[in-house]
Amino acid sequence: MEKKVTWKSWLSLFFLIVMLSGLFKDVQSPLKALDFLNLTGNFGTIFEEVNFQGQGGVGAREGVLVALTILPSVVFAVGLIETLQSFGAFNAAEKLFTPILRPILGIPGSAGIAFISSFTSSDVGSVMTKELFDNGQLSDDERSVFTSYQYTASAVILNTINTQAVLLPIVVWPIGLIIVFLIVMKILGANLVRIILKISNQKELRKWKKSKA
Template sequence: MQGKETQSTQISWVSYAAFLFAIVFFSGVFASAKDWTQVLDFSVLNGAYGKITGEAGKIFTFRGTGGGGARDGFMFSLELMPPVIFALGVIAVVDGLGGLRVAQKLMTPLLKPLLGIPGVCGLALIANLQSTDAGAGMIKELVERGEITDNERTIFATYQISASATVTNYFSSGVALFGFITVPILLPLVMMFFFKILGANMVRFYIKAMQKRETVNTIGVGK
């Protein structure tokens, strides 16, 4: 009882403000802003690498072209490090202010029936809208801290890997198809979310079926 009271007293208006900020920050709401509000967006602050102009006006990143093997893999890993480190740093601040406890409290009633995962995964779920790497890094952090189980990690990983960085990729790469599609622009986006949830629940029910089978086998051996 004392533990519950201590946890509840740690959730203040600052905790709710931190949680709200994290939702806005990782959601991409201000990704296309042209004024100072763009600093409230994760992808904007994450930035981009400079470009190198080569022969015939070709533009490359620091990785260049034609790479392969371990060396190119190392250069690729350098691209992944900034968003992951940056995202985990932001989450550490939000957690210190009680934002993750607010996520646990508010989002568990939604995520438990929808995906079978606790509400503490909420911010990672939102981060997955913009960045594959940031969402994955957050889940790793939650597992190491014991906030979610291995089975919950498997379910959420299934959700994340399908159409990862959904909003960012759809409104950047997908924009090339907007002039050709014959359905409302938001419909493919809705379908992607539908199949992300469907895939996660398929894995969720598979895990439950395996657990039930193991329980039956254990009882059978015991008899």
């Protein structure tokens, strides 16, 4: 049965893509409220630029604090996804992104929103990928391929611009070319996993046929 896609589906998909794309992250106007990271916000500082996580932490205690810093964005992402999914955003995404994602990654278009969000946030992408798998929209192999894509140079745009900003002055290539190069490497890495899984599945199938012969 074909999933119904209405104008509400397309509108909710557009809204979700805009929010997760980082398009309005740095604008100095009310439009910045249309950005997921801006809505997630930041923790206040306790001293100078230090928040409750502190500096120099190690071990399990530092891990717990890191997890707490991620929690708000994950909880917000789950609520946002569930709300817009009820309007059919993922059905519209499947129709729009399947011609793109099937050839380059071998995954359905329903992963399109997670694909867009993974440019700026690995946390949101992982939440969406889990939702897609739990709902039966991604197979186990498709999930493995997509995960390998996401976590190679994760949050590629945000991390390249922010986390690696101190290195940009000494880099020979322009930043746009660096991001394109990283995305190409992400796609190649995901397809390498795709090939390995295909070979492994073929071996398992041959073993199963021999056992039944």
